Amino acid sequence: MNLSVQIGRLVMQNPVTVASGTFGYGVEYAQLLDLNQLGAVTVKGIRLNPVRGNPTPRTAEVTSGMLNAIGLQGPGVDGFIQKYWPFLKSLPVPTIINIWGTTVEEYAEVARRFHALGGVGALELNVSCPNIKEGGAQFGTDCKLLAQVVSACRKATTLPIITKLSPNVVSIAPYAKAAEDAGSDALAVTNSYPAMAIDIETRRPKLANVSGGLTGPCIKPIAIKLVWEAFKAVKIPIIGMGGIQTAADAIEFLMAGATAVAVGTANFYEPQTALQVIAGLREFMQRKGLNEVREITGSFQPGK
Amino acid sequence: MLERTVQIVSNERSTDAYYRLVVRAPEIAPLIQPGQFAHVRIAPLKDALLRRPFSIFQVQGDTFSILYKTVGKGTEALSRMRPGDELSVIAPLGHGFTVPQPGAETPLLVAGGYGMAAMYLLAQRSPQKGIVFVGGRRRVDILCEAEFQSLGWQVRATTEDGSHGEKGLVTQPLLEEIRNPQSAIRHPKLFACGPTPMLKAVGQIAEEYKVPAELSMDEHMCCGVGVCLTCVIPIKSGDDWEYQRTCSEGPVFDAKDVAWEGVK
Secondary structure (H helix, E strand, C coil), X not given: CECCEEECCEEEXXXXXXXXXXXCCCHHHCCCCCHHHCCCEEEEEECCCCECCCCCCCEEEECCEEEECCCCCECXXXXXXXXXXXXXXXXXXXXXXXXXXXXXXXXXXXXXXXXXXXXXXXXXXXXCCCCCCCCCXXXXXXXXXXXXXXXXXXXXCCCCEEEECCCCCCCCHHHHHHHHHCCCCEEEECCCEEEECEECCCCEECCCCCEEEEECHHHHHHHHHHHHHHHHHCCCCEEEXXXXXXXXXXXXXXXXXXXXXXXXXXXXXXXXHHHHHHHHHHXXXXXXXXXXXXXXXXCCCCCC | CEEEEEEEEEEEECCCCEEEEEEECCCCHHHCCCCCEEEEEXXXXXXXXXXXXXXXXXXXXXXXXXXXXXXXXXHHHHHCCCCCCEEEEEEEECECCCCCCCCCCEEEEEEEHHHHHHHHHHHHHCCCCCEEEEEECCHHHCCCHHHHHCCCCEEEEEECCCCCCEECXXXXXXXXXXXXXCCCCCCEEEEEECCHHHHHHHHHHHHHCCCCXXXXXXXXXXXXXXXXXXXXXXXXXXXXXXXXXXXXXXXXXXXXXXXXXXXX
């Protein structure tokens, strides 16, 4: 049975990674699970300089999900390389580094820095974070800007580029196509949904940032549709994500057109989820007599 | 830290809305240090997905216990669980209190309500016996006095309505003790756990009277292991400050490191 997949030049031993921002820099979970069983480790978003992040409260639980507005707190490129890279580099599984910037030039510069570092599995361009004023979703909800970011990064590196698309668009197809045409090797679909919640006792927002991004099982059906729409629009592989808790959830994403999947919010409450998804995927393939996991990709049959 | 499915040994109401939960966790129990917490998944919650953090109260053999108050749907669901039921627990977590060396500081513990529970192991493991100052709104908010007394500690309780102990705030008898030139306490060190305004007051007292202090900080938590960056508080860093995680760098911080101007 072959579970390995390819995202551009990046080979993953199985199609299961973790969503950026839900797994820190890998090392935090090393005591709780065997990271070497993952397809790849995807780290929290990094820009050039350190980022302090938003005031608290930064997250709130909602029905079957949660809101977050962390504000991409992080150590910057140098801090990351010094503090976290030695550990990640020592892992046999590849690292996908999620990067962002407030300008096209910053994206390209961060891409150059990680290209020069050597040993990076792939770069994921975060053009879809809803919780920061500049950068993030501003680039992911404008096709022209999106193409500029992707093509600037394409010129900066030969590393596989995964463009993480925003769900907050009327139709995802033109964005998927724009990223593909600008040289992206793959897409990540999707990021969190802009959302908010109010404490009715105090009439105050549940997040200091007022609004944030909605994630967790409640977004899964929306994300499945976006993956399906993106799959029809492009030829490059898609990493599907949004509320995956079980192997069945992951298989749904694969059938909708994903080549790989990422477990996100579930890591916060059940750190074993990604490994359970891998085991369940194997079981499903056995039961269905499938030899190659990629046979599942896009195998959904919308007709009668 | 370990993630284990543990079995409930007992889950009994003590007073008012307060419960004491004991779980059998033979691998986790011996690892627990004073001031650490357990992150608990309450399966009956279904559509409320996140784990709930609880300070660890007592460790006995292969069990540990927590004291909790029913404040929301998580703790209410927990209060309905019965002996034999199972919970998923990640523990022990966080950076706890520094246990004083023999002959070094004498702890003055300052607790607000069920913050008292987080300090029991420190009292038990400290070579110097000190005083516990515990405050609450009403009599029912003052918990586990007997447990501390049986360790040979002096307990001084205060309630805001005067229904138990002295009437007033917990910081009043603490200040009297610190200002008392006849005090028997040598090299006092403050350790506090409770609501943020109380911690801030303890931090101010520590600064004013030049007494060292460790505070167990309270901030809304999500993953509990340091990845989500929900539970951050502002901590001084050079001339500036940075957000640090109460689940990982904390919950216990040195009072002089907290950048209070940024704390809500």
